Amino acid sequence: MRYKYDVVIIGVGSAGMIAGEVAAKMGVKAALAERHRVGGDCLWTGCVPSKALLASAKAAHTMRNADKYGLAPAEIEPGTASVWRRIRDIQQEIAATDDNPDKYAELGVDLLWGDAAFDGEHRIRVGERVLTSKYALVCTGSRPAAPALEGLAETGYLTSENIFELERAPRSLIIIGGGPIGVEMAQAMNRLGVKTTVLQRAGRILERDEPALSGILLEKLRGEGVDVQLSAELMSAERQGGEKVVRGRVGGEDKLWSAEEVLVAAGRTPNIDSLGLESVGIKTGRAGLSLTTSSARVPAGSMPPGTVPDGTCSRTARPPRPSPHCGICSSRGQPALRKSSPGLHLRTRSLLTLE
């Protein structure tokens, strides 16, 4: 059977962008399908805005501690609207250059807009169109998971999806989650003058990292004034006057924290629910595609089941780590796109069969 494309890449975030470029360099007939905007999390809600925010926060911290450098210290004005404007300017600059969707036309890769989903074997629906393709590459990323905390939805909260769209920083912030996103946001916000509390369920921050390092960082954060609560068992959230209140327990004691805003940074959920994966026999689990290594043709070790949905950022000169949600589906169980062009290596973590 002949297909219109060799590969359809679903999702044009870091993983899909690099895959599209690699496919073009390999002379593979490829299409990209995106439902929102080119650049994905990294450009719009992840690495770029968070690192821009951290850079401003570091500058504020240096100004405040300028006496270390033999200069007069200066306190920044509270009110950080210009910091938020700067983030958006940087995003727009990247969107118009590195992540400009027009580059795909120049590369000979079709870029199609719309929600993409499998529509049977070798068929992928993008909006109203149905494409046929030998392979499909799922690069749909993840989104913030919402903790099951009574009253939280009604109280309202921020996540990485909308915090960078604020006009200014809140005066005070409760961050639920002491993982990488929670911790970096805590440092940035606190340095920008926001009274910041981190509520971490585990007994330490960054629990997947080296304990000694997380200890050093905890000391640093607390030393700079972040209120970090470890082993916090959260019960409920509510509004009280103009504040948002979170109730919980720490060390058997009832606690109440209040702030202008709550940021939830408590894990990620893979974007796979609307992909129609069942129509091509691909199983899913909480951590994303449920991959097995049972196919004899799949290279051993290439498909750890239950991968963590943290993805990767390809804005580096180094070969990118594959995104856990970037799986190449081969029509015959054959590894697809295994070769990599010089300088741009696409390692596929997952190779799965459509048939």
Ligand SMILES: Cc1cc2nc3c(=O)[nH]c(=O)nc-3n(C[C@H](O)[C@H](O)[C@H](O)COP(=O)(O)OP(=O)(O)OC[C@H]3O[C@@H](n4cnc5c(N)ncnc54)[C@H](O)[C@@H]3O)c2cc1C
């Ligand atoms: C606050 C924060 C800070 C971060 N900081 C860093 C950092 O400093 N360094 C780093 O390396 N990583 C960082 N990350 C992680 C990084 O942003 C992600 O790992 C990376 O963006 C994942 O890329 P991806 O292509 O797999 O997914 P995404 O970037 O999420 O892209 C997925 C794309 O698929 C599209 N899509 C989803 N479903 C469909 C569908 N059905 N049809 C069509 N399109 C669809 C989405 O619209 C999106 O554009 C950070 C993340 C966050 C949230």
